[in-house]
Amino acid sequence: MSDNKKKNLTPVQQEYQQFQSDREVKRPILKNCIKAFLIGGLICLVGQCIQTFFIYNFNFTEQTAGDPTIAVMIFLTMLLTGFGVYDRLAQFAGAGSAVPVTGFGNAVISACIEHRTEGMILGVGGNMFKLAGSVIMSGVFAAFVIALIKTILVEWGGL
C-alpha cells in the first residue's frame, strides 16, 4: 500500500495494521520463487521439445516453429484447465505457471468456462478477455512505446 494512503488513517487504525501485520502469515517469497523457477522451466522445456519436434519432423525453421508450438501449448492448457488441473498446478507454481503463454491461455479459457452459464454471446463472448484483456492492452501499448523509441533512435539518432 502506498504511503500516501496511509496518511489518511487514524492512529488507532495504523496501530492495528501494525499489530495485524505482525500476526499475518507472509507469502514464502523465496520458496515461491524456487517453485516458480522449476515449474516455469519445466513448461518451457515441454515447449522446447515441441518446437524441436516441429523443426525436425516438419518443414519449420526456428523462426516459424514458434506459432504451432504456442498453439499446441495453449491446446494442452485448455485440456488441463477444463479438467480442473491447471488451477491446482498454479497454487503450487505461482508465477511459474502464470508467466508462460500457458498462463495467458488459462486466463482466457477459465473465464470462458466460468461465464458459459450466461450464454455464448454475453457470457463467453463478453467475458472471454475479462482477465486477458488487460494483458493484451499492456502488450500492445508497450510494443507501441518501444517502436516509437526505436523509430526516434533510428531516424534521428543515426543508429
Add this chain to the structure above:
Amino acid sequence: MRTWIFNNKPVIVSTGTVGGPFEAKGKIAEDFDFLHEDLWLKEDTYEKAHKVMLEEAALRATEKAGITKEHVQFFLGGDLINQITPTSFSAKTIGAAYLGLFGACSTSKEGLALAAFLVNHGGADCVLTGSSSHNAAVEKQFRYPTEYGAQKPPTSQWTVTGAGVSLLMNKGEGPRVTSATIGKVVDMGLTDPFNMGGAMAPAAVDTIETHLKERDIDPSYYDLIVTGDLGHIGRECALDLFTKHHTEVTAEQFQDCGLMIYREGQPVLAGASGAGCSAVVVYGHLLNRMKKGEFKRMLVVATGALLSPLTYQQGETIPCIAHAVSIEYGGGKE
C-alpha cells in the same frame, strides 16, 4: 445499549444443514443433514445449486419440527451473491413472509438475532432463519474464475458450500436463544481482500466485549465463545486483542467455525469462510454437541467483511461487522 435480552427465550426447535462435496470430506461431515457429491447439485448453474441447497435445508428443518412450510410465518435470510438472489428465489419456494438480509458472512447470526427478537416480543410464533454460500458461485462473484490459476496467499480462506437454517418458536424443546448483541461497523483501514480474518478480528472483539459489558457477565459465563470465520490469523489477532484489553477469554474457550469444518490437509489455507460457514457449523455440529451435553452456554459471533469487488478495485478499505447471539441449553435458567 445494543444488547437484547430475550426473557421469553425463543427455542430453536429444529435446524437443517446441507453441504457440498468438499464439506463431505471435512471434519464434521456426520453433522450435516444432507451432503452433495456434486457441486452442481444436478442444476445447470452454480447459482441455482446455491438456491436449491437453501431450499433443502429449509425443508429439512420444517420436517424435523413436524410442521409444513405453511406454518412458517417469516423467513429471514441472506447470502453473498449480488442482490441476494439465491435466498430471495428460495423464499419463493418456501412461501413465508420474507425479509432479505445482508451482513456478508455475519448474515446467519443477524438473522438469528432478528428472528429471536420477533419471537420473543410476540411478533411471530414460528420464524425460519438461515444463510448459505456456494464456493463456485461466491468465488465467481468476488474473485477470479474458478479454474483460473492464481496463487492464493497463506492468509486467504476457503468459501464453504453449504446452507444452514434454524426454526425458532416461542415454545417447544431445544436450545434457547437468550440474548443478542448487534454489531457496529468497524473499519481498521485494511485493504487486502485475501486477508479477511485480520480485518474482521477487531469487529468480533468489539461485539464480544460490548456483549459482556452490557450483560454484566464474565467471559467464563460461556463454555464456548465461537466466531464465524476468522480463520487462523483472525483468531490469533482477536485473542491478542483480548489480552491487550484485559478481557479474560481463554484460548480453549475461544473457537472459530472456520477452523472446525475442514480436516488438516484440506487445502483451505487460513480456514473456511462464507455466509454458510457459521450457519452449518452452529446449526449442525455445535447444536448437536450442545444437545449431547458437552457444553451448556455458548456465544456465537458471526463476522462479516462488508466489501464488494467494486469497492476493492476503487481502493476502499474493508468495513467489518460482527453480531453475537447467546444460545443456552440444559443449564440455562428456565
